[in-house]
Amino acid sequence: MLIFPNRDNLHKIVILNPKGGCGKSTIATNLASYYALNGATPALMDCDPQGSSMRWLDMRPGDRPKIHGIPAFKNSMQATRCWQLRVPQGITHLIVDSAAALGHLELREVTQDANSILIPVMPSPIDIHAASRCISDLLLVAKIDRQDRQLAVIANRTRANTKSYQKLMSFNASLGIPIIAVLRDTQNYIHAAEQGLGIHEMPRHKVKKDVAQMSDVVDWLGTWHERRRDPTSWRSKQTQVIHFENALPAVG
Numbered sequence: 001m002l003i004f005p006n007r008d009n010l011h012k013i014v015i016l017n018p019k020g021g022c023g024k025s026t027i028a029t030n031l032a033s034y035y036a037l038n039g040a041t042p043a044l045m046d047c048d049p050q051g052s053s054m055r056w057l058d059m060r061p062g063d064r065p066k067i068h069g070i071p072a073f074k075n076s077m078q079a080t081r082c083w084q085l086r087v088p089q090g091i092t093h094l095i096v097d098s099a100a101a102l103g104h105l106e107l108r109e110v111t112q113d114a115n116s117i118l119i120p121v122m123p124s125p126i127d128i129h130a131a132s133r134c135i136s137d138l139l140l141v142a143k144i145d146r147q148d149r150q151l152a153v154i155a156n157r158t159r160a161n162t163k164s165y166q167k168l169m170s171f172n173a174s175l176g177i178p179i180i181a182v183l184r185d186t187q188n189y190i191h192a193a194e195q196g197l198g199i200h201e202m203p204r205h206k207v208k209k210d211v212a213q214m215s216d217v218v219d220w221l222g223t224w225h226e227r228r229r230d231p232t233s234w235r236s237k238q239t240q241v242i243h244f245e246n247a248l249p250a251v252g
């Protein structure tokens with residue numbers, strides 16, 4: 001049972017999509033690294049039995065800014081479960097790397113009280129289909145209200161000008177859920193992960209493009225207070241999505 005602490009200053013970010021390999025752990029670890037690097041105190045909660053995020057944290061060099069790891073996938077005695085899942089005081093960002101296959105109960109659990117829910121989607125027909133099911137479960141089963149503006153899609157491992165990419169974009173537009181960022185397919189994520197680092201910790205000249213793309217994610221996440229408190233900003237976000245759609249390259 002997951003119960004997130006109800007602290008006003010704690011941003012609860014859930015990365016979710018039952019499809020394995022879409023980039024959940026990559027985005028979770030890169031966000032943790034970004035926040036740690038920028039003076040925040042993040043916690044990274046790994047709910048996936050594969051334990052990729054915790055393995056990444058184990059590989060992280062000792063001299064890098066600290067990230068608090070919470071291996072939620074590990075079974076522990078009920079009495080110690082609360083202790084295992086505790087989010088220490090002073091943590092400002094809780095990043096949840098969710099498991100691949102989630103039942104309805106688990107889906108409700110992991111999304112309840114989330115301020116931001118990020119859905120990475122790769123632009124292939126199979127992935128788009130899986131994402132559409134995931135989003136409909138979020139809306140119908142987890143009762144996420146689009147008007148609450150917690151949900152956003154990240155197009156991951158994209159190569160522009162492909163038909164699948166275009167399909168992904170029109171699929172998202174039809175759902176009215178913002179596509180907040182488009183991340184390219186690059187070895188930079190793989191090389192960083194191998195060292196327990198995020199792209200922001202790699203040599204600048206190699207990752208300039210990726211840092212810029214990731215900043216779209218960070219910027220959207222940065223609006224969590226505003227999204228929570230100002231219902232009118234949804235309309236302005238919608239307008240941005242439409243502008244983004246217009247800026248898309250032609251199908252190649």
Ligand SMILES: Nc1ncnc2c1ncn2[C@@H]1O[C@H](COP(=O)(O)OP(=O)(O)O)[C@@H](O)[C@H]1O
Pocket residue numbers: 019020021022023024025026027052156157158183184185186187189190193
């Ligand atoms: N934008 C990207 N470019 C290149 N490789 C990526 C990208 N995003 C993820 N990967 C790689 O794809 C694989 C699966 O990503 P991962 O984050 O583990 O997915 P998930 O956690 O959803 O199963 C990993 O090897 C990861 O390094």
Ligand SMILES: [Mg+2]
Pocket residue numbers: 024025026048050052053097
């Ligand atoms: Mg993973």
